[in-house]
Amino acid sequence: xxxxxxxxxxxxxxxxxxxxxxxxxxxxxxxxxxxxxxxxxxxxxxxxxxxxxxxxxxxxxxxxxxxxxxxxxxxxxxxxxxxxxxxxxxxxxxxxxxxxxxxxxxxxxxxxxxxxxxxxxxxxxxxxxxxxxxxxxxxxxxxxxxxxxxxxxxxxxxxxxxxxxxxxxxxxxxxxxxxxxxxxxxxxxxxxxxxxxxxxxxxxxxxxxxxxxxxxxxxxxxxxxxxxxxxxxxxxxxxxxxxxxxxxxxxxxxxxxxxxxxxxxxxxxxxxxxxxxxxxxxxxxxxxxxxxxxxxxxxxxxxxxxxxxxxxxxxxxxxxxxxxxxxxxxxxxxxxxxxxxxxxxxxxxxxxxxxxxxxxxxxxxxxxxxxxxxxxxxxxxxxxxxxxxxxxxxxxxxxxxxxxxxxxxxxxxxxxxxxxxxxxxxxxxxxxxxxxxxxxxxxxxxxxxxxxxxxxxxxxxxxxxxxxxxxxxxxxxxxxxxxxxxxxx
Numbered sequence: 001x002x003x004x005x006x007x008x009x010x011x012x013x014x015x016x017x018x019x020x021x022x023x024x025x026x027x028x029x030x031x032x033x034x035x036x037x038x039x040x041x042x043x044x045x046x047x048x049x050x051x052x053x054x055x056x057x058x059x060x061x062x063x064x065x066x067x068x069x070x071x072x073x074x075x076x077x078x079x080x081x082x083x084x085x086x087x088x089x090x091x092x093x094x095x096x097x098x099x100x101x102x103x104x105x106x107x108x109x110x111x112x113x114x115x116x117x118x119x120x121x122x123x124x125x126x127x128x129x130x131x132x133x134x135x136x137x138x139x140x141x142x143x144x145x146x147x148x149x150x151x152x153x154x155x156x157x158x159x160x161x162x163x164x165x166x167x168x169x170x171x172x173x174x175x176x177x178x179x180x181x182x183x184x185x186x187x188x189x190x191x192x193x194x195x196x197x198x199x200x201x202x203x204x205x206x207x208x209x210x211x212x213x214x215x216x217x218x219x220x221x222x223x224x225x226x227x228x229x230x231x232x233x234x235x236x237x238x239x240x241x242x243x244x245x246x247x248x249x250x251x252x253x254x255x256x257x258x259x260x261x262x263x264x265x266x267x268x269x270x271x272x273x274x275x276x277x278x279x280x281x282x283x284x285x286x287x288x289x290x291x292x293x294x295x296x297x298x299x300x301x302x303x304x305x306x307x308x309x310x311x312x313x314x315x316x317x318x319x320x321x322x323x324x325x326x327x328x329x330x331x332x333x334x335x336x337x338x339x340x341x342x343x344x345x346x347x348x349x350x351x352x353x354x355x356x357x358x359x360x361x362x363x364x365x366x367x368x369x370x371x372x373x374x375x376x377x378x379x380x381x382x383x384x385x386x387x388x389x390x391x392x393x394x395x396x397x398x399x400x401x402x403x404x405x406x407x408x409x410x411x412x413x414x415x416x417x418x419x420x421x422x423x424x425x426x427x428x429x430x431x432x433x434x435x436x437x438x439x440x441x442x443x444x445x446x447x448x449x450x451x452x453x454x455x456x457x458x459x460x461x462x463x464x465x466x467x468x469x470x471x472x473x474x475x476x477x478x479x480x481x482x483x484x485x486x487x488x489x
Contacts, residue, residue: 094122095366098181098189100201102128103136105296106192106215106241109359111140113366113374121372126186129177129193129201134160141168148184150177152197178204188366190241191216194299195422196415196465199223203458206230206238213365215241217316221406221414223461224319238320239365244313245320246361247339247352253369255344257321264341264349265317266333267392268293268356270304273334277396281436285429293336293356302425303399306439307392311403312421315414318407325407330400332390337379353379399439402446411452412464419468420445427476437479445471 097114101107107130117123125144130137132153141149141164149164150171151157157172164170171180174197181189181204189205190213191198198216203223205212207230214220219227231238240246244265252260271290272280288305289298296304303309314328336356343349354360355377363374394401406413424441427433433441445468452464 092120092122092372094124095188096124096126096186097366098127098129098184098186098205099125099192100129100177100189100198100216101192101194102140103130103133104192104194105300106190106358106362110190110192110362110366111144113359113363114144116375118373118375121367121370121374123366127180127184129180132156134163138163148180150180152177174200177201181205181208187211188213190362190365191219192241194218194297196222196418196462199458199462202227203230206236207234209234209236211237211239211365211368213239213241213362215362217242217312218418220316220319221312221418222465223458224316224414226456226458226461228319237368239368240316240320241358241361241365242313242316243336243356243358243361244340245317246364248317248321248342250352250364251340251342251350252321255342259345260321260323260327261343261345261347262327262329263317263321263323264343265310265313265328265330266336266338266340266389267307267310267330268304268336269332269334269390269392270307272305272396273332275396280396281434283435285431288428288435292334298429299422299425302428302438303421306399306435307397308399308402308421308439308442310392311400311406312418314400314403315406315417325404328404330392332392333388335384335387337384337387338389355379399442402439402442405446409446409449412456412461413446413449413452415456415461415464416445416449416468417442419465420472423469423472424476432480433476441472441475441479444475 097110099107099110102111107128111125114123114125125140125146127146127148127150128137128140128144129150130152132151132155134151134153134156137149137151137160140146141160146168148169148171149160151160152173154172157170157176161168161170169180171177178200181201188211189201191202191205192215193201194216196218199219199222202212202214202216202219203226206227212231227238230236240249248263248265268291271287271292272283275283283305285302289301291301291304300309303312310330314325314330317323317328318325338351338353339361341349341351357376359374359376363376364371366372392400402417406417420442421438424433424438427441428435428438448471449464450467452460456464
């Protein structure tokens with residue numbers, strides 16, 4: 001490079017080193033920009049080279065080259081570290097948030113972050129979405145003043161509209177929620193809706209080309225490949241909010257996926273980690289809901305008690321990071337301090353640690369790739385002097401194995417497992433089936449699943465979801481009938 005040249009851009013440096021002329025995007029043209037890969041491609045080296053991808057997977061060897069960002073940008077962005085000296089600081093931009101599931105655990109913690117946001121990382125609520133608790137949403141509206149709100153229950157939407165007057169636009173039902181997503185002025189959607197109901201909202205956010213902070217793991221379990229296709233098509237980002245997947249995401253910043261040996265996905269073990277098989281089988285809903293570390297909604301908490309939630313997270317991890325089942329290892333970590341670990345081919349292990357507080361990964365998803373200040377507790381060696389790790393017991397927790405089975409089966413298996421589990425959890429909370437039968441329902445649905453080949457469309461996946469729900473209801477009725485027969489004999 002000739003001396004006295006004007007400031008070089010990251011893209012120009014890469015071109016000069018390679019001799020290959022890639023397509024450039026507007027944000028690649030900032031003078032003297034560091035080699036920060038804002039297109040999201042994993043770096044090969046400091047010159048801006050990228051590992052070529054085929055069919056969503058990194059080539060393990062072979063020819064390497066620059067890939068035009070507009071063609072191959074990954075929605076799951078793991079940028080290279082910015083090692084340049086800090087220059088003049090611009091005023092911080094206010095992040096506008098769409099909070100989906102605002103009355104749930106993820107939603108309320110997101111709004112807590114808004115409430116305590118610092119001046120160097122300001123936040124604003126652009127819209128809220130909830131199911132039916134309109135009185136709670138009314139309080140949120142009065143505090144955060146969003147322009148739009150959506151309620152799944154039309155009656156609740158009507159009550160909310162009467163209470164807020166004309167200052168806020170209120171939508172109702174699934175169609176209303178999708179319309180709000182299509183029209184709202186936001187930067188990041190924190191998606192905390194639980195269950196398959198969150199799939200279409202996930203797709204709608206990605207179709208806007210926005211950042212999707214995804215806590216709705218069911219979306220990825222049901223339709224991971226489809227969501228990534230949408231993100232790539234519209235230039236959107238997917239940033240995981242689940243603490244474990246956020247940990248993996250953070251550990252992979254600046255790293256190459258083909259250098260990963262395996263990922264160690266941590267699990268708390270739930271309230272029955274030390275219980276016998278007989279105690280687990282006879283556990284009540286109250287016992288299953290008493291999680292020792294986390295404050296979560298009923299479905300996630302029950303899933304933590306059976307490790308079904310971890311099975312879903314295994315599937316989610318597979319789709320998010322394009323990892324085969326043999327590179328995913330689940331380890332029980334009772335303290336919930338190490339949120340997950342990445343082991344590399346050279347034997348090195350990187351871990352992300354923090355208190356069991358979902359506000360941490362939510363905050364990271366909002367501000368990624370920056371790390372804005374937050375009024376959150378840090379890690380304390382004095383408080384957590386001992387960290388333990390153990391292998392999960394598949395005899396006591398057979399649900400965990402279903403996650404790996406779904407990866408192997410592919411097709412509609414994820415949709416079937418998720419739907420059957422949703423119905424089974426409802427039945428368990430209603431005391432119609434036992435905790436052991438909860439897993440039995442999901443296993444039976446997978447066994448009876450109609451065969452599917454290759455990738456499935458959204459309609460096919462939703463059809464499989466509906467079939468699994470009906471199958472689960474019928475199977476539960478059979479179990480209840482058998483229990484009644486046993487009682488009378």
